[in-house]
Every structure is written in structure tokens, then in C-alpha cells.
Amino acid sequence: MEYYLQVLTLAGINLMVVLGLGLLTGFTGLFSFGHAGFMCIGAYTSAILTVTLKVPFVVALIASGLVAGAISLLLGRLTLKLKGDYFLIATLGFGESVRLIFDNIEPLGGARGFSGIEKNSNFISVWLVCIIGIFFLIRLMNSRYGRNFKAIREEELASATIGIDVFKTKLLSLFISAIYAGIGGSLYAHYMTFIKPTNFQLIKSTEFTIMAIIGGLGSITGSVIGALLLTVLPELLRFVADWRMVIYGAAVVILIIVRPKGIAGGKEFKDFFFIVWIRRLFNKIFTKEDPGNGGKL
Amino acid sequence: MDQFLQQLINGVSIGSIYALMAVGYSLVYSIMNFSNFAHGGVIMLSAYMGYFAIVLLKVSFGGALLLATLGATLIAVLIERIAYRPLRKRSAPTLYFIISAMGMSILLENLVIATIGPQFKTYPIIFAESTIQLGNLSISKMDIFMLIIAAVALVGLVFFLNKTRTGIAVRAATYNARASQLMGVNVDRIVSIVFALGGALAGIAGVFFGIRYTVYAQAGIITNKAFVAAVFGGLGSLPGAIVGSILLGIIETFVAAWRSQLRDLTTFAILIAVLVFKPTGLMGKNTEDKA
Numbered sequence: 001m002e003y004y005l006q007v008l009t010l011a012g013i014n015l016m017v018v019l020g021l022g023l024l025t026g027f028t029g030l031f032s033f034g035h036a037g038f039m040c041i042g043a044y045t046s047a048i049l050t051v052t053l054k055v056p057f058v059v060a061l062i063a064s065g066l067v068a069g070a071i072s073l074l075l076g077r078l079t080l081k082l083k084g085d086y087f088l089i090a091t092l093g094f095g096e097s098v099r100l101i102f103d104n105i106e107p108l109g110g111a112r113g114f115s116g117i118e119k120n121s122n123f124i125s126v127w128l129v130c131i132i133g134i135f136f137l138i139r140l141m142n143s144r145y146g147r148n149f150k151a152i153r154e155e156e157l158a159s160a161t162i163g164i165d166v167f168k169t170k171l172l173s174l175f176i177s178a179i180y181a182g183i184g185g186s187l188y189a190h191y192m193t194f195i196k197p198t199n200f201q202l203i204k205s206t207e208f209t210i211m212a213i214i215g216g217l218g219s220i221t222g223s224v225i226g227a228l229l230l231t232v233l234p235e236l237l238r239f240v241a242d243w244r245m246v247i248y249g250a251a252v253v254i255l256i257i258v259r260p261k262g263i264a265g266g267k268e269f270k271d272f273f274f275i276v277w278i279r280r281l282f283n284k285i286f287t288k289e290d291p292g293n294g295g296k297l
Numbered sequence: 298m299d300q301f302l303q304q305l306i307n308g309v310s311i312g313s314i315y316a317l318m319a320v321g322y323s324l325v326y327s328i329m330n331f332s333n334f335a336h337g338g339v340i341m342l343s344a345y346m347g348y349f350a351i352v353l354l355k356v357s358f359g360g361a362l363l364l365a366t367l368g369a370t371l372i373a374v375l376i377e378r379i380a381y382r383p384l385r386k387r388s389a390p391t392l393y394f395i396i397s398a399m400g401m402s403i404l405l406e407n408l409v410i411a412t413i414g415p416q417f418k419t420y421p422i423i424f425a426e427s428t429i430q431l432g433n434l435s436i437s438k439m440d441i442f443m444l445i446i447a448a449v450a451l452v453g454l455v456f457f458l459n460k461t462r463t464g465i466a467v468r469a470a471t472y473n474a475r476a477s478q479l480m481g482v483n484v485d486r487i488v489s490i491v492f493a494l495g496g497a498l499a500g501i502a503g504v505f506f507g508i509r510y511t512v513y514a515q516a517g518i519i520t521n522k523a524f525v526a527a528v529f530g531g532l533g534s535l536p537g538a539i540v541g542s543i544l545l546g547i548i549e550t551f552v553a554a555w556r557s558q559l560r561d562l563t564t565f566a567i568l569i570a571v572l573v574f575k576p577t578g579l580m581g582k583n584t585e586d587k588a
Contacts, residue, residue: 031392078573085332085391086576089528093568096521100562202521206399213396242411249404256397257383 005123007235012126013187015227018211019133019220020180025209026217027141028173029153030080031088033205034095038068038178040200042185044102047114047195057120061129061186068182069175076171095205102197113196120190129187133180137220140176149173153218214255216262221269226262299433304550310440312546313447314509317502318523319530319538320454321373321495327471327533328491329385331394332524335376337517338405339496343369343503344512345409348418358423362446366500373496374489376401385488402517409514418512443505450501451539454494458535467491471533522549522561525568531581541579 017035024030042064049060079090103111140146148169151159160166189195207230215226233251237244255262269275318340325333343365350361380397428435458464469477470487478484502523506516523542530541545564553560571578 031395078569082572082576085330085532086572088392088395089332090569090572093525093565093572097562097565097569100565104558104562202518203403206403210396210399213392242407245407246404246411249400249402249407252400253380253397253404256393256400257380260384260387260389260393 007232009121009123009126009191011228011231012123012130013121013184013191014208014211014231015130015224016126016133016184016187017181017208018215018223018227019130019137020177020184021208021212022215022217022220022223023137023140023149023180024173024177025212026219026222027146027153028149028170030170030173031209032091032174032177033088033202033209034075034091034093034098035177035181035208036200036202036204037091037095037098038072038181039185039188039204040095040098040102040197041071042068042182043189043195043200044108044114044185045182046186047117047189048108050120050190051114051117057118057190061183064186065179065183068185069179072174072178073171076174080167080170080174092202092205095200096202099197099200109196111197113194114189115194117189117193117195119193121187122191126187126191129183133183134220134224141220145169145172150218210252214252214262216264216267219262219264219267221267222262222264225264229263303434304554305547306434306436306440308547308550309543310444310546311509311550312526312543313444314502314505315523315526315546316451316539316542317447317498317505318520319527319542320451320535321499322524322527323530323533323535323538324491324495326527327535328467328474328488329381329394330533331391331398332532333495334395334398334524335380335401335405336373336495336499336524337520338402339369339373339376339499340503340506340520341409341512341514341516342372342405343500344507344516345413345418345503346500347504347507348420348512351421362501362504365504366497369500369503370493370496373492373499377488377492382485382488406514406517413514415514418507420508420512423508439508443509446501447505450498454498455535457494463487463490522564525564528568529571529578531578534578534580537578537580 017039020038021032021035024032045067046057046060046064049055049063050057055063075091075094079087079094082090102108108114141149148159148164151162151164152166152169156166159169185200188199192199211226211230212223213226214230215224216222230248234244234248237247240247318336321336321339322333325331325336346368347361347365350356350364351358354361354364356364380401381394384393384397423439428437429441456464458468466477466482467487467490469480470482470484474484477487506519510516510519522545526542526545527538528541529545530537530539545567548567549560549564552563
């Protein structure tokens with residue numbers, strides 16, 4: 001039981017970052033290989049705040065999100081004007097730079113890492129934060145901002161023509177996305193109680209992007225499925241020992257070739273066939289008029 | 298002054314290995330417009346192939362270099378067939394290629410860990426520790442040898458691309474794949490050739506890399522620096538990749554001589570600086586997107 005809770009807690013921490021990445025990648029159409037960097041910033045911020053400055057965990061959690069967000073604004077200002085692959089490469093450079101900077105800050109432990117962090121995250125607190133995160137994201141996507149994000153994803157030039165400030169909207173998306181990653185990092189630090197820069201390597205950013213894509217881009221449900229599945233899958237494959245990561249890699253290649261939309265690409269939970277069937281059935285039983293013709297004769 | 302020259306020579310020698318790797322990234326980028334992150338895996342595998350050729354098969358160094366090059370060529374072509382061709386047939390967005398490449402690189406790295414194991418392997422000493430003395434400078438024979446092989450390979454590549462019929466077809470396809478297909482160029486074959494060329498150079502680079510450092514499964518991560526070099530020089534540009542690599546090699550060596558722990562950070566700082574101030578790199582083609 002303990003073990004399952006552990007895996008699910010880690011899945012929740014990953015989900016927090018993937019939700020943010022899903023907003024950036026799935027809804028705004030920008031790709032990032034640097035989210036481990038934001039996570040790293042969040043983790044260290046909250047470690048410093050709680051251990052050195054004795055700030056309560058909740059305050060540190062919010063602060064780490066905001067610090068990661070602030071850094072993202074800086075990064076965004078510099079790099080969001082880049083076209084195509086170049087933004088992605090810039091985020092890759094950013095993520096690795098962040099890790100290497102922490103590697104060189106001796107007062108924070110440098111490469112040896114930062115230990116002695118209080119264990120404040122558990123299954124309940126992590127998933128509570130996730131549920132708040134999901135709820136906020138659903139509200140956001142149904143707002144004007146959400147529609148602006150999607151418009152930019154679909155057609156940048158057309159969005160600019162109808163008066164959307166493309167740069168600002170992208171920056172907002174990156175900002176919110178980095179806040180999620182920063183909070184994820186804080187949860188991670190307070191779950192592991194020990195962090196070191198190598199926890200946040202490029203491969204970690206890659207894993208988040210893979211989760212978002214396998215789950216399905218442009219769907220919050222997809223992010224949830226992706227984070228859960230790809231955290232649990234390597235655990236289920238433990239019996240094959242060293243081969244599990246081989247299978248993981250192969251699964252990524254096969255899925256991207258066979259089902260590039262991901263598991264829930266562009267669809268939300270309410271759009272799934274069985275839910276739609278249940279809703280129709282529900283409508284048939286409880287409404288007198290047939291909803292098919294809109295109530296007209 | 299001697300110190301300076303010595304570091305310069307070391308820098309150029311590391312830079313030439315980067316160049317062999319970076320050219321692979323650039324070639325693929327020029328024709329398919331994506332960053333082939335599985336390239337590092339090919340380099341890592343070729344380092345292993347060279348190692349096993351020398352240790353198990355007891356072939357000479359030249360034989361090992363040849364075997365590793367052939368092996369890497371084959372693997373690179375195979376990767377393209379498995380991981381990229383199905384996507385290309387569907388003209389999938391660039392990111393799918395990158396994800397596929399990332400998956401492939403995870404697969405290759407862990408395949409090595411699962412079969413060979415995570416232990417570091419060290420090449421047997423090949424040229425002893427012999428150095429050539431030039432005044433106060435000492436240059437290892439291995440470095441000179443690497444530099445010569447790298448130069449020959451790169452010149453060979455440039456010759457192939459500029460002078461042969463197939464090379465011209467490759468250049469046509471990088472300029473406009475669709476139009477060259479209409480002109481009767483078999484683009485599938487050209488893509489395979491590009492991967493084969495990148496793989497062959499990766500094969501040489503892998504063996505050199507293994508000799509200079511050690512052979513281990515995560516070596517693919519180091520090759521990210523070659524990718525930075527390719528961006529530095531300008532993605533998609535062959536001379537850019539070479540110049541960028543040599544420059545990066547020199548900068549890295551000097552930074553390492555000053556403060557060794559800042560070496561990697563400098564590399565990525567250069568990457569960001571290049572992207573912010575001149576995203577097309579030193580000599581990259583201008584990729585203004587037309588909506």
C-alpha cells in the first residue's frame with residue numbers, strides 16, 4: 001500500500017509539471033525542453049525558504065511557483081520571438097544552464113545537493129494541489145485567455161490580425177506554465193527531502209514532454225493520463241530490470257508513429273465515447289423532448 | 298605564450314571531434330528540419346563498437362575505426378528507417394520527429410546498459426604516451442592523428458557534396474525536397490544517404506571520443522555539446538558546423554583551464570546568447586517562415 005501511494009504521489013508531482021507543459025505545448029503550440037529547469041528553480045527556492053529562512057511550507061510552495069514564473073518572464077522576453085525549433089533549443093539551453101548554475105553554487109551544496117528538507121508533501125497534499133491546478137486550468141481554458149492560446153496554436157498570423165497580442169499571450173502561457181513547474185519542483189523537494197542538480201537534467205524535461213504528448217496534446221485529461229501512465233509504467237516493468245527503460249524508449253517511438261495524437265489528443269474526459277453514451281442515455285430517460293431536434297416539432 | 302598555444306592546440310583537437318559530430322546534426326537538420334537527438338546514441342554505440350573490435354576481435358586500430366564507422370553508418374540508416382520514415386511519409390510536425398529521436402536515444406542508451414552494463418570502459422593505449430616536442434610545446438601523436446583523420450573525413454564530405462552527382466542531389470533536396478522530387482530525385486534514398494554520411498562521421502567521432510575520454514552508456518549526453526556547436530555555427534550549414542565546433546572546442550579548453558567547473562555552463566550560455574542575438578548562428582541559412 002505504502003508503495004502504491006509513493007508511486008501515485010510521484011505521478012501527482014509529475015502531473016503538476018505536465019499540466020503546465022500541456023498548457024504551453026498542447027494549447028499554445030510552444031514546445032519546451034527546459035521545464036526541468038523551472039522545476040529545479042522551484043525546488044531550490046522552496047528548499048532555501050523552508051530550511052534556511054524557516055518559512056511555512058504553504059508560503060514556500062506559492063513563492064517557488066512565483067519565482068519560477070518570474071524567471072520564465074525573463075526567458076520569454078529574450079526567446080519567445082524565436083521561430084520554430086529555435087525556441088525549443090533555447091529552452092533546452094535554459095534548462096541545462098539552470099542545472100549547471102546550481103551545480104556551481106557552493107552555499108547550496110553545489111553538485112553534492114541540498115539535504116535536510118522537511119518532508120511536507122504526501123499523497124494527499126500533492127493531489128490536493130493537483131486538483132486545484134486542474135480546476136484552475138479548466139477555468140482558464142474556458143476563458144478569453146484560453147481561447148487566445150488556442151487561436152495562436154492554430155494560426156499565429158491570423159490571431160495577430162484579429163487583435164490578439166501574440167507575444168504577450170505566449171508570455172502569459174509560459175508564465176503560468178512555469179508556475180506549475182515551480183510548484184511541482186517544490187512538491188518534489190519536500191517529498192524527496194533531498195535535491196541535487198542532476199535530478200533536473202535534460203532527460204527529465206524530455207520525460208515531461210513525452211508524458212504530455214503520449215497523454216494527448218490539447219487536452220487536460222490527456223496530461224493526467226500521460227503523467228499517470230508514464231510514471232506507473234516503468235514501475236510495472238520493474239520485473240524486467242534493466243530492460244524497462246529500453247521498453248519505455250521503444251514504447252515512445254511506437255506510440256508517436258502509430259498514434260501521434262496521443263491517448264486523448266484534443267479530447268477531454270467529457271468527450272470520451274462511453275461518457276457521451278451515458279450522457280445521451282441520461283438525456284433520453286430524463287428529458288421529455290428528444291434533444292436531437294432541439295425541442296422543435 | 299607557450300601555455301596559450303598548448304591550449305589552442307588542445308582546443309582545436311577537441312573541436313575537430315565536435316565537428317565530426319556536429320556535421321551529423323547539421324546534415325540531418327538541413328534536409329529534415331529537425332534536431333536529431335538520436336545522433337548521440339549512434340556516437341556512443343560506435344565508441345563501444347571500436348572498443349570491442351580492439352579488445353575482443355583484436356583487430357588493429359585502423360580496422361577498429363573502419364568497423365565502427367561501418368557499424369555506425371548502418372545503425373544511423375536503420376534508425377531513420379524505423380523512427381523517422383513513417384513520420385516523414387505522413388509529413389508529421391517537427392516535434393514528433395524530435396520525440397521519436399528522444400525515444401530512440403533512451404532506447405539505445407538503455408539497450409547498452411541492459412546488455413553490456415553501466416561500467417565505464419577504457420580503450421587500451423594505442424600510441425603509447427608518445428608526444429612530439431615543438432620547442433616548448435608537446436603535442437600527443439594521437440591528437441595529430443585525430444586532427445588529420447577528422448580533416449580528411451570532412452574534406453571528403455565537402456568533396457562528395459560538391460562534386461558528385463549524388464552530392465548535388467543531396468544539396469538540391471536540402472534546398473527544396475519537394476521540387477527536387479519532382480525533378481526525379483529519389484528523396485527517400487537521399488535521406489538514407491544523409492543519415493549514412495552523418496552516421497559514418499559519427500562512427501569516427503565515437504572512436505576518437507572513446508579514446509580521449511572513456512566509453513559509457515550516457516556518453517550521448519556529451520554529444521549535446523556538438524549540437525550546441527552546430528547551432529553556434531548555424532543549424533543546417535556545413536561550414537558553420539565545422540567552424541562552430543572548432544571555436545567551441547577552443548573556448549571550452551580556455552574556460553576549463555581558467556575554471557574547470559564553468560566549462561559546461563559556458564557552453565550552454567553560448568547557446569542561449571547565440572539564439573538571442575543571432576539565432577541563425579554564424580553562417581546558418583535564414584529560415585524566415587512564410588505564413
